Amino acid sequence: MEEFIEGNHFLTQSEVYKFLLTILLCGLIGIERELRAKQAGLKTMIMIGLGSTLFTILSIKIGTGSYDRIASNIVTGIGFLGAGVIFKEENRVRGLTTACVIWIVAAIGMAVGAGYSEQSIGVTIVVLLALIFFPYVEEFVQNRSSSREYRIVKKYENEGLDSYEEHFKIARLKLSRGQQRMSDGIISGTWTAVGSPKNHKLFVDHMLQDEKILEFQF
Incomplete structure (x- = not known):
């Protein structure tokens, strides 16, 4: 061999x-x-x-x-x-x-x-x-810090979606606004938020209780 x-x-x-x-x-x-x-x-x-x-x-x-x-x-x-x-x-x-x-x-x-x-x-x-x-x-x-993308859809009632940015800040999330659009009386917008998983959960739980929101992706 x-x-x-x-x-x-x-x-x-x-x-x-x-x-x-x-x-x-x-x-x-x-x-x-x-x-x-x-x-x-x-x-x-x-x-x-x-x-x-x-x-x-x-x-x-x-x-x-x-x-x-x-x-x-x-x-x-x-x-x-x-x-x-x-x-x-x-x-x-x-x-x-x-x-x-x-x-x-x-x-x-x-x-x-x-x-x-x-x-x-x-x-x-x-x-x-x-x-x-x-x-x-x-x-x-x-x-300690993770990034997630959120999408909110609701009926347009003479106001935009800017008010929801306050909820991001309350949950201590750093956000970056994406595209917002309105069609047939429906307004939608996207945000990218950065923060701890605990703060993300706090924000999501709060949004799920909002009855004005037609669609919420998280």
Whole structure:
């Protein structure tokens, strides 16, 4: 077996180690994604990493005079793959983190394939720390301040919707007025408000008790 690996230039012992290291590093990231039930999980991350490692090795082997001619196209290909997991849901964009993880996993695979094992291990540790601990930081920030969009619709009774802005201020929400329109005696307006979840709930509870409002989106 050893003679086949070392004697045949198709596969060397060094390349076997590179593939195993890629499986380990990308697998660790994939496990974290799998535990959070994300779109790209364990198998996807390992496949992306192995593909990047193989393309980089082939680029070095057959790219005489231009070692980056194959590897450089990995970045373009991963860009298309990452774009496929990004989608818009109502007023939120989802999948950006997953797309970034796919991008960095490909970079880790390329680093391993090029022989930069220390760099790939270091980046993997940083990525895992970011993926594990950053959600708690985000949750802490969101508990202190979050942004929501509100829409109010009511009958026009010789007054606009400016009076409702006072309710935002009472609830200690910082607001930005959006578009307001009137049609067939119905006036509607949108606002973007920033504040703590507690203050958002206070505002919503107050608005739900207003019988003059025909439609309230929050």
